[in-house]
Amino acid sequence: MIVATTSGTDISVAHTQTCDVVIVGSGPAGAAAARTLSRAGASVVVVEEGGVANSGETDGFTAMADLYRDMGASVTSGRAPSPYVQGRAVGGGSVVNGAISWRLPHGVHQEWLRSDGALEQTLDWASLEAITTQIERDLNIAPTDPSLAGPNNLLLARGAEALGLAHRPIARNVRNCEGRGQCLQGCPIGAKMSMDLTYLRDAADQGARIVSSCRAQRVLVERGRVRGIQAIAEGGGQVTVHAERVVLAASAIQTPLLLMDSGLTQGPVGRYFQCHPGISVTGRFADPVRMWTGATQGHEVTGLVSEGIKFEALGFDMAVLASRVSGVGSALASGIADFAHLATWGAAIRAEAHGRVQRGWWGTRRVRFDMTPHDALRVRRGVSVLGKMLLAAGADWVALGVHGWPDRIHSSQELDRFAHEGPRDLRAYASVITHMFGTCRMGSRPEDSVVDPRGQHHHVKGLYVVDSSVFPTNTGVNPQTSILAVATALATAMVSS
């Protein structure tokens, strides 16, 4: 059952609430914090900009309009602008992601501690591992059942095996999954253990109140101490929540913007933005694949994770998939007519580049991001390996989707040539950014961090950040479980203080 909320669409007059803790954002970070704090006896209000995801069959446009920020069409600025995708619903990104779960890699944790040893206070490895084990139990995280995999995932396994790359079924947070292939539109049968069905519901059972369709506008601060937040409900009413503690969990884009909008610009707020740009390649198989059947993302190739490249089977809605078929006019129409035979796989790149989030002209959201030349080489290698895996799995041809290269590539030799001669100019690729980090990073030094190792703002008492904006670096793997673990650890530290 989806968590009950008070909808901001029904709030048309000024409205005030008081509580111990107000949390901005109901995605994995906000939900984990809400659950931990309400279990500890705090009175909690969660304010969420998006609405409640209704289960049931939906088309791509409706899902994008209802569950994604900007219909999934937010775009970075920079030399090669790229869309970045964020969920916007009660449950945040967990409603529209592929339910992929990875523990925080130990190597990434060590990088964090090398950058600032003080992080060990709240994020010691043993505690994070224990929290993660509990999360895996709570959310029923387990490798994808082969009977649900579907041809798209099984072909990826075959392609990786043929190239000798390590691969495995993806561990996912699902229960009673029927393999409907619609994770990215919101599960139509509620089988994905997203936050609206799990941690937020637990928090609500402990008395937490959730206000949906209500956008936080600013954090209220008096003499260096937080006093609450101000928000605007979709019905037009101004909502003020008075609280001694404010927890920001609105994402690595919205959290720094909310701080800036509140005049809290101390430290590197909005800087050090990191992400995982993704690229995809499509192959055509003689036998039907029907990408929309089976687990949306049920198999992954881990053999190049140490190089910063991770491969996954993808499962877009048909409308999005159609927009990615190569060509226009009759070429596009014939590609769509051949839909059932196409398989699309993606590579997520652990980009080393740093970008910046800030307000642009007329108050617009501006995310500046340019990959480095080294990142560009990883992108090129990712495309080449994806193409080779598709051919090795039996594809008749592959479409790289890279400007200046043939629409259809039939041989591994051509891909070898691409690996050496393919473009380094990222404008030739159609990348999409997911998983964002680092814009309010955590550390002991106020000059190069925004919050301290307990997640508390260096300059405002009672103001905390617990989402992926506190991560010192990107993770190189799907971050939902790491976000849940870090948010739980920080909320636990908050309780003990």
Add this chain to the structure above:
Amino acid sequence: MWMPFEQRWRDLWLDAVLPASAHVPGYTESDTRAFWLRYPRVAPPLLRLGFRIALWGLFAGSLARHWSGPARLTAMQREALLAETASSPWYLLRQLVVVLKLIATLAAFTDPRVRRAASA
């Protein structure tokens, strides 16, 4: 709000992007009314702006190439102009076609008949 001539351009270019194939209805054959009712309310400003720029950009391309607007071109001429723009060396020109493809497919695939036909 669409001006009547913009609406005409819109439908012409989206039909050129996604014509019917033997088994799958194209943009024109699809029932896109639900899409266009919701589009102005839910599409982000940047997408709406990008779509308008695409329509005007292709109008300019049509004038430059054929000395006439899109309504006076044949379907083949419109498709050829789109294909040429899609493979332009200029990144921003290529993005015009990316936006049109996204809108055409989102609109057409709101029609259950298109989804059924494409998944067959």
